[in-house]
Amino acid sequence: MLRELADLVAPVDCVGCGARRAHLCPGCRAEIARAARAGPHLARVCPPPAGLPPVWTLLAYDGAVRQAIVAHKDHGRLALLPLLAGLWRRSLAGAVEGDPVLRAALLERRVVVIPAPSSARAWRERGRDPWEEVVRHALAGESLPVARRALRVRRAVRDQAGLGASARARNLAGALAVTRDLTGCAVVLADDIVTTGATLTEAARAVRAAGAASVHAAVIASTVRRGRPSG
Ligand SMILES: [Zn+2]
Incomplete structure (x- = not known):
């Protein structure tokens, strides 16, 4: 916690390139803005697991945006929260624009946004949920409700890093539970x-x-x- 506070007042290095005195330097911000110019689109997950909902995304997980996500989530760089919130909000806007079912539900006020739970380790070490904070910030002032802590990890799961697609699916099958009734709701999962x-x-x-x-x-x-044909 003290380190996080110190980060807010003391000079820090850019998480993207190491430039001095910026959490994210103008050059790295420009890199992200350039990459985001293509706009939100449906993510290609190959092969898509059975039951995967349509996933709207804005960027490739690479370069400065990757560094920013990791620095915020794992290293407590709270100053990056507004940037990440703005990027996620654009992706959500793409989903609303591109998905008539979601748009209709929004008009009927049936939409609930549910952030994916941060790992148990993030909770233990910092006593907070960094990702839920991003989503709440993204929707501050909107009438769209964010269901806090609606998804619970109900049994121990292994760290997903290093696991292949089928191992990840086995690791997680049946691992999450919802703590509220969602009858009739259109749910936007935020990750x-x-x-x-x-x-x-x-x-x-x-x-x-x-x-x-x-x-x-x-x-x-x-x-x-990388190294695979697109499509
Ligand atoms: Zn930089």
Whole structure:
């Protein structure tokens, strides 16, 4: 906590390139803005797990945006929160614009936004949920409700890093539970990144089991699969 406070007042280095005296220097901000110019689009998850909702994304999980997400989540760089919130909000806007089912639900005020739970470790070490804070910031002043701590991890799961797609799916199957009734709701699952889709698929299963009428997802970035043909 003291280090986080110190970060707010003392000079720091850019998480993207190491430049002095900026959490994210103008050059790295410009890099992210350039990459985001293409606008939100549906993420290509190959192969998509059965039950994966449509996932809207803004950026490739690479370069400065990757550094910013990791620095905020794992190293407590709170100053990056507004940037991440703005990026996620654009992805959500893409989902609303591109998905007529979600748009109709929004007009009927049936939409609930549910942030993916931060890892148990993040809770233990910092006593807060950094990702939920990003989502709440993104929707501050909006009438769109954010269901806080609606998704619970109900059993121990292994760290997903280093696991392949099928191992991730097995690791997470049945791991999440929803703490409220979602009957008739259109749920937007909010996460920072999508990789294999295992987390969003398990979250979608849990919210459907709680009665959700439709499930949608918005993330900031999706992982780039290098060396594979696109399509
Ligand atoms: Zn930089």
